[in-house]
Each structure stands twice: as C-alpha cells, then as structure tokens.
Amino acid sequence: MVQPATNVALSHSAHDHDACIADALSRADALCRQQGLRLTAIRRRVLELIWANHQPTKAYDLLAQINAERGNAAPPTVYRALDFLLEAGLIHKIESQNAFIGCAVDHERNQPKFFICRTCGRAAEIQSSQIDDVIASEAEEAGFVVDHQTIEVDGLCAACAASTKS
Amino acid sequence: MVQPATNVALSHSAHDHDACIADALSRADALCRQQGLRLTAIRRRVLELIWANHQPTKAYDLLAQINAERGNAAPPTVYRALDFLLEAGLIHKIESQNAFIGCAVDHERNQPKFFICRTCGRAAEIQSSQIDDVIASEAEEAGFVVDHQTIEVDGLCAACAASTKS
DNA sequence: CGCGATGGCGTTATCATATAACATTAAGGA
DNA sequence: TCCTTAATGTTATATGATAACGCCATCGCG
CATH class of the missing domain: 1.10.10.10 (Winged helix-like DNA-binding domain superfamily/Winged helix DNA-binding domain)
Incomplete structure (x- = not known):
C-alpha cells in the first residue's frame, strides 16, 4: 500500500x-x-x-x-x-x-478530528470546538469522564465531490 | 487478549x-x-x-x-x-x-458512536443525534459529503469514575 | 575530563490482525 | 432433478505491532 x-x-x-x-x-x-x-x-x-x-x-x-x-x-x-x-x-x-x-492544529482546547476523503485519500484535520462541546455535554449527562476522542469522518472532499458530480 | x-x-x-x-x-x-x-x-x-x-x-x-x-x-x-x-x-x-x-441502536438518523471505559472495558453505544447534527453542519460548511463516521470517546464510565474517586 | 546512568537505537524473534485464492459443499430456483 | 450461486473449508500469506535483549551515544555530575 x-x-x-x-x-x-x-x-x-x-x-x-x-x-x-x-x-x-x-x-x-x-x-x-x-x-x-x-x-x-x-x-x-x-x-x-x-x-x-x-x-x-x-x-x-x-x-x-x-x-x-x-x-x-x-x-x-x-x-x-x-x-x-x-x-x-x-x-x-x-x-x-x-x-x-x-498534526496541523493547536490542541489546547480541541481533540483531533478528521474529514477523510475516500477518493483522494487526504485527511483534513478540522479544528471546530463545537464537536468537542457537544461531546462534552453528552458525556457530562452520562457521567462519563472523557480522556481521549477518536473522530474520523469518511466521505468525499469538496474537490472530489465536484469532479465526480459532472 | x-x-x-x-x-x-x-x-x-x-x-x-x-x-x-x-x-x-x-x-x-x-x-x-x-x-x-x-x-x-x-x-x-x-x-x-x-x-x-x-x-x-x-x-x-x-x-x-x-x-x-x-x-x-x-x-x-x-x-x-x-x-x-x-x-x-x-x-x-x-x-x-x-x-x-x-449494535444496540436504531441508525436511521444516527451514525454509531461509543463511550468506551478504559477501566471496565465496556463500550456504550450512544444515540444522540446532536453530535451528528454538528458534524453534518461542519461538513456542510467544508463542502464535505459525509459517508461514514467513526466516533469513539475513551475515558471513565460513571460507575468506574465513582469507584475510583473514593 | 572521565565516569556512570539513562535513553535511544539495532537486532532477532514473535505475536496479532486480516485477506487472497482456490476447493468443496449447501441452498434455492428453473 | 440439476444448475447456479452463495457459503464455508483450507492453506498460505500479507500486514500491523511489540517483546526482549544488548550496545552505544548523550548528558549530568563529581
């Protein structure tokens, strides 16, 4: 590979x-x-x-x-x-x-997360803290103490989606 | 193992x-x-x-x-x-x-996600659609077409956190 | 400066995870 | 029934990761 x-x-x-x-x-x-x-x-x-x-x-x-x-x-x-x-x-x-x-990102207040394109194979690290916030509040509700997250979203990146569409 | x-x-x-x-x-x-x-x-x-x-x-x-x-x-x-x-x-x-x-959950409108306890080893599948919504909106913004998600949150479950605390 | 402790690396062996390829058998439709 | 197709058996091998041990470089300290 x-x-x-x-x-x-x-x-x-x-x-x-x-x-x-x-x-x-x-x-x-x-x-x-x-x-x-x-x-x-x-x-x-x-x-x-x-x-x-x-x-x-x-x-x-x-x-x-x-x-x-x-x-x-x-x-x-x-x-x-x-x-x-x-x-x-x-x-x-x-x-x-x-x-x-x-790693392309500052993780002081974020856990790593990726958008991974199945066509070009690239993995874009995204920095949104919204996702962390929602997970934190879900965890809070469940009494779960978060240590580390694995967030990997597979799909088609904008460029590949565009060139597929035609 | x-x-x-x-x-x-x-x-x-x-x-x-x-x-x-x-x-x-x-x-x-x-x-x-x-x-x-x-x-x-x-x-x-x-x-x-x-x-x-x-x-x-x-x-x-x-x-x-x-x-x-x-x-x-x-x-x-x-x-x-x-x-x-x-x-x-x-x-x-x-x-x-x-x-x-x-799988313990209906996935018509949710992707699988888990809270995984590092102490007892259990993985609880959670059903929140909030997380999916936030990811969907982040993806939308980036022009990324979501196909599949991997969301695994490691930490301590409520029961194990409680028994550790003492 | 030299010496000793530590951390980093080389090396061999092995374990753990997963799949390719092809043979055989079982299930279900014409 | 027979034929097709899907499922399983079987052997071999690819791929991913670590254990264990010894050597050597680096750095702090006397």
Whole structure:
C-alpha cells in the first residue's frame, strides 16, 4: 500500500509543499526544544516523511522509505519514532486506516478530528470546538469522564465531490 | 487478549444478560428475514458470542471460542461472519481496539458512536443525534459529503469514575 | 575530563490482525 | 432433478505491532 509518487502532484489546492514540510519541522524543533524532548535524526526524518507523503501514511511504508535511504531499519525503529511523535502530539494516528498523519492544529482546547476523503485519500484535520462541546455535554449527562476522542469522518472532499458530480 | 470469564459477573447494572442476548438475536432474525439475508449458523453464533462477551470482542477471541466448540475454524470463517454482520448493521467495529460489538441502536438518523471505559472495558453505544447534527453542519460548511463516521470517546464510565474517586 | 546512568537505537524473534485464492459443499430456483 | 450461486473449508500469506535483549551515544555530575 505504498502511495504512488504522483500524489503530491495531484494536490488539489496548489500550495508550497516544501514550505509546508519545512514549517512543520521547524514547529516540531521549537516544541521539542521548549519541552526538553529530543527530536533525533530518525524521529525527525519519520516526521518529515509523514509530512512529505501528505496523506495518512502506514508504518511499513515509512519503514520502506527509511530503508530505501539507509537500508537497515526494522519495524521497532519506525514504531518507536511514531510513539514518540504521537506522545509529543506532533502526529496523530488515523485509527480507521492504521495510518499516521502530521498534526496541523493547536490542541489546547480541541481533540483531533478528521474529514477523510475516500477518493483522494487526504485527511483534513478540522479544528471546530463545537464537536468537542457537544461531546462534552453528552458525556457530562452520562457521567462519563472523557480522556481521549477518536473522530474520523469518511466521505468525499469538496474537490472530489465536484469532479465526480459532472 | 481473551477476556476473563468473570467479566459478565462484574456487570455494573445487573441486567438479565440471557434475555439481552436472546433479544439481540431475535432482532437479528427479524431483520434478516425482512431483508432476505441469511443468518446462517456460524453468523448467528458469532453474533451470539459477541453479545455474550458483553464487551468489544476481538476476532481471534471469537475464533478461539468457536474452535473450543467445533475445533475446525480458521480466521476467514470468523472474518466472513463479521463482514456479514457489519454489512447488515448488526455489529460495529471499534476501530481503536480492532474489536467488534453488537449494535444496540436504531441508525436511521444516527451514525454509531461509543463511550468506551478504559477501566471496565465496556463500550456504550450512544444515540444522540446532536453530535451528528454538528458534524453534518461542519461538513456542510467544508463542502464535505459525509459517508461514514467513526466516533469513539475513551475515558471513565460513571460507575468506574465513582469507584475510583473514593 | 572521565565516569556512570539513562535513553535511544539495532537486532532477532514473535505475536496479532486480516485477506487472497482456490476447493468443496449447501441452498434455492428453473 | 440439476444448475447456479452463495457459503464455508483450507492453506498460505500479507500486514500491523511489540517483546526482549544488548550496545552505544548523550548528558549530568563529581
């Protein structure tokens, strides 16, 4: 399930992809410096690959990409990096796909949530706190203490819906 | 990861567990009859085991339970039954656990959503349409066409929160 | 500066989750 | 009855994740 290399080129809204990756990395550098975390070479490279793929990316695809450049990584290498990045809040796991994606959002008052397009495969992280509010009030009512949320909405993104419609 | 046999006994709110299973099965029978679906012996047994376990249940645990009684099932046997039951809407998959749980709810106007207790392991399916409404309006705004939702809220259920508090 | 503790990584093995592919059997309609 | 189709059996394998152990780099401390 390696993503075709052309996916980046298929980007719906043209954006400066290199800059977007660089930006994510510099945010990661800053966050780790600030928190006393060590963004080692492998961790940084895994994060970079995730951003470069621009889609939810599977652990074994990352492993293959790492091995293409260094040739000697085993699954724990990648999973440990992923665990670190998850812990640091730099990436999220898309549970419905067993895949990982860079975090694009500030989560001080929001839990991660995604709109995932079944056609182009992109996962857009959305920031609405409305959803969190409603869940919080439902939970309150049930006496349930919320710890973590998994919210993944599958469907068709605007661009893909438009090009399907014709 | 086989669940201990005592879990059923640990049920928070005492309820007639046998009746609850029987009820689920008769609803399944009715639905399949009505829709022209075949609830075969294996499919029915898998559904029954899922209800009997009373918690999100893993495919390989079901396989072990099946094999304990018939001794000759391989993974596809269970996965095919699960696929059928998912398709029919008789069970849901808890993505964050790779586990399956009986559907307790009418989904005409709701997508499945769960409160999952990290202490007792129970997953309560909740029926609020508020959450769906908010997601629908967020999606609308983004031009995203919703197909399916995965909503899993982890935390502490009321009973476990109470007994932890002390 | 050197030393020791800790955390990160390499390596091997294995467990856990899920599906492909093809053979066989059972159910239901013509 | 026979034929078609759907369901199941069976074998093999793909895919996702972790356990366990040893080595080595980094960093705080004397």
